Amino acid sequence: MKLATRCVRAFAEDDPYGAVAPPIYQTATFRQPSAVTFGEYDYSRTANPTRTLVEQHIAGLEHARFACAFASGMAAITAVTRLVQAGEEILAGDDLYGGTTRLLAKIAPRQGIRVRWVDATDPEAVEQEIGPDTRLLLVESPTNPLLRVADLERLAALARRRGVLLAVDNSLLSPVLQRPIALGAHLVIHSATKVLCGHGDVMAGVVVTDDEDLHRQIAFHLNAEGAGLAPFDSWLLLRGVKTLALRVERQSASARKVARFLAEQPGVRQVFDPGVGPVVSFTTGDPELSRRFVEAARWFTIAVSFGSVTSSISLPCFMSHAGVPAELRGRLAPPADLVRLSVGIEDPDDLLDDLRQAFTVAEAGSRSSPGHPAGTRSEVCAEPVFCSPD
Known part of the structure; x- marks a missing residue:
């Protein structure tokens, strides 16, 4: 069965x-067969039929057998x-979501766990950094x-050879474009x-x-810590996955058009484009120019997160990565002039028109503020003054 079909045929x-659509088992508890025996389900914190359905569905899309659904991505991590x-x-x-960095830097050490950082795109560096612990x-x-x-294939072989677990955050591409288990x-x-x-x-x-x-261990912590996904949210996720293949195809194609457009703009210093997926980032060399550009956008909503059907725009240094601890900002925080675009399913011509007018507005502001000429600096992200790192 093709993946697009698997996305739709969810149960x-x-x-x-x-x-023809799965029901929502919106219940906290389940009637048991007797006072001394459990049925298949007893309490929705532990398991719920709606959550089980979305877990099985996503596991299948990733070509795996097991999945646990959590109340947030951070709960999963x-x-x-x-x-x-x-x-x-x-x-x-060393280039992770800011919330993940915060968890690893601030919470893991309290559990007696040491955390070190490495350029994961350099397999030789990864192998050198893997230690006995x-x-x-x-x-x-x-x-x-x-x-x-x-x-990932090389990192997986390295991890298995050294007896280390490899966990891959596949949030950006989804199983439509990448299946790390395989x-x-x-x-x-x-x-x-x-x-x-x-x-x-x-x-x-x-x-997944x-x-x-490993699944039994993850499921144990989901239950013991009460982090499972609620029935209604499980149903909404299941509904969203039905259109996953369609959305990813449209968003990825539009994002490549946006990347090509950005590469032609004189106000853009560097474009970051993996060639697939809905996200494109770029730098301008001037944090103030980047701020004006973000605030001038109309169809790109200023918001954290990515991957939605609606396009969004952000300054990661001050938004999604504001939680990077101060002592790690020099190495792990994105540059202050970096703009991240999440491209939705709107008509790409409308999105390009919006970006075009945003550059016009931002650059006009540069000409009226000669103290901050565009294209002259790309600073390391400093402690945010308007977004708490906590």
Whole structure:
């Protein structure tokens, strides 16, 4: 069965009433067969039929057998870090979502876990950094927001040879464009809030694996810590996935048009484009020019996150990556002039017209502010003054 068909055919058509859409089991608890035996479901924190359905569906799309759905992407990542014991180490990519960096830098050490950072796009550097205590290699590919691409197959072979778990955050591409399990990864993580759901109306996370023992451990933490996805959110995610293949195809094609347009603009210093997916980033050399550009956009909504059907724009340094701890900003924070675009499903010509007028407005502001000439600086992201890192 082709992937686009799998996205739509989300559940077994065995509903006793012939429902063509899966029902929502909006219940906290379930009647049990007796006072001393459990049925298949007992309490929705542990499991719920609607959540089970979306877990099975996403696992299948990733060509794996198991998945756990969480209340957010960060809850999913937190569950993966629970696989690491006190005294062990996480080796993390050095271009990760700001919330992930905050979790690893501020929370993991409190559990006795050491965290070190490495350029995950350099397999030789990764191999050199893996030590006797390294338990988990955590990477994004493409990374967020610089969109750097790692050789996942090579990293997987390296991790397996060294006895290290490889977890890949696949939020940006989704299983439509990349399936890390098939490349050898042990675990796949999704912020399902983003591309998987695709409508900006669900907070969700998913951890996928083909390893039954790893799945049991992740499921145990989901239940023990109460981080499971609620029934209604599970249903919304299931509905969103039905259009996943269509959305990704349209967004990816439009994003490439946007990338080509940006590459031709004199006010753009560098374009970051992985060649697939809905996200494109660029620098201008001037944080103030970038700010004016973002605020001049009309069809690109100023908002964090990415992957929705509606286009959005942000300054990651001050928004999605504001949580990078101050002591790590010099190495791990994006530059202050970096603009990230998440391209939606609007007509690409309308989006290009919007970007064109935003450049006009931003550059007009540059001419009226001679103290900050465009294209002269690309500063390291400093501590944000209008967005708390906490």
